[in-house]
Amino acid sequence: MIERGIADAQANDEERLFEASLRPRSLADFTGQPKLKENLKIAIEAAKMRGEAMDHVLLYGPPGLGKTTIATLIANELGSSFEQTSAPVLQKKLDLTGLLSNIRAKQVFFIDEIHRLAPDVEEMLYSALEDFRVDILVGTGPGARTHSLPVPKFTAVGATTRLGNISAPLRGRFGLMLRLDVYQPDELAGIVRRSAKILDLKMDELASTEIARRSRGTPRIANRLLRRVRDYAQVKASGEMSKQIAIDALELLEVDPLGLDEVDRRIMDAILVKFDGGPVGLSTLSSAIDEEAGTIEDVYEPYLIQQGFVDRTPRGRIATDRAYEYFGLSRRRSASGPPNVLP
Numbered sequence: 001m002i003e004r005g006i007a008d009a010q011a012n013d014e015e016r017l018f019e020a021s022l023r024p025r026s027l028a029d030f031t032g033q034p035k036l037k038e039n040l041k042i043a044i045e046a047a048k049m050r051g052e053a054m055d056h057v058l059l060y061g062p063p064g065l066g067k068t069t070i071a072t073l074i075a076n077e078l079g080s081s082f083e084q085t086s087a088p089v090l091q092k093k094l095d096l097t098g099l100l101s102n103i104r105a106k107q108v109f110f111i112d113e114i115h116r117l118a119p120d121v122e123e124m125l126y127s128a129l130e131d132f133r134v135d136i137l138v139g140t141g142p143g144a145r146t147h148s149l150p151v152p153k154f155t156a157v158g159a160t161t162r163l164g165n166i167s168a169p170l171r172g173r174f175g176l177m178l179r180l181d182v183y184q185p186d187e188l189a190g191i192v193r194r195s196a197k198i199l200d201l202k203m204d205e206l207a208s209t210e211i212a213r214r215s216r217g218t219p220r221i222a223n224r225l226l227r228r229v230r231d232y233a234q235v236k237a238s239g240e241m242s243k244q245i246a247i248d249a250l251e252l253l254e255v256d257p258l259g260l261d262e263v264d265r266r267i268m269d270a271i272l273v274k275f276d277g278g279p280v281g282l283s284t285l286s287s288a289i290d291e292e293a294g295t296i297e298d299v300y301e302p303y304l305i306q307q308g309f310v311d312r313t314p315r316g317r318i319a320t321d322r323a324y325e326y327f328g329l330s331r332r333r334s335a336s337g338p339p340n341v342l343p
Helices: 002-022 032-049 067-076 094-100 119-130 185-198 207-213 219-236 243-252 262-274 282-289 291-304 321-326
Strands: 056-062 082-084 108-112 133-138 145-150 157-159 176-179 310-314 318-320
Touching: 002 108, 002 185, 032 067, 056 133, 056 321, 067 082, 067 108, 067 157, 082 157, 094 119, 094 133, 094 291, 119 185, 185 207, 185 219, 207 219, 219 243, 262 282, 262 291, 262 318, 282 291, 282 318, 318 321
Parallel strands: 056 157, 056 176, 082 108, 108 157
Antiparallel strands: 133 145, 310 318
């Protein structure tokens, strides 16, 4: 079990290093999100003209769309240093105090998964964001007193996949709230081509388009699939990355033309077959496919809803007519035949 955990951690580190190598260095190189980029350009230019720290920024949207990348781009565009942390790491007030005490003027301080901040840490962050100070309790008992530690004016960038889980007082301290939307296939194809160029890969345009349309509108998935197609091409096709090679590689990975993978099909199989199209509750669905409810709700279900395969109702999740049509199933089981099984 420990060895498996170590292997998973090493794989995640390798994935993060791979993603970091493909990140753009400026907003001009960043593909997609035109409205977000325009808002950021104006805010950055205004801050540079005034010679001040930029206002705090809250980035929200589904995972894998580039929130961390945008945080680094803000620092690059401002010409300032970059400090990164994650909310689950900040377990105590002293953890945050240690980081803020080393903050430099105009520095970009990035907090990932900010919706997971502990309540007492979040309260300490309020004064740092608004008044640029940190209140520290010195001593104990009747002699205890509060010491206010000034913090240089900095730019905080928060990232979250769950905006609704962030308290109103914390949201109110961010001057810019920017949403990242899923990418269009042509935007993703451009990202795949750029990544292939950085990796010095020979790829035709049709192959990049094929990878893009199976990437669920997410650059992180597109780059991950590009990596797997590259491996397949090196082993099976002497490095040639054509459309057919991309299709063969993605089919071997069980990623279908809409980007549905094995877990997506297990979810749809459970709803369509085990529960006759629903309604089925999230916890029941989680038990049926042996997958965490949070993972289903945050990672898989949004895409299935976007594709029109699943509807949420007060009674639970139900399959749509489009789902039955796509998976080649009838609305009801046959009374005499075996149950429907997804291909």
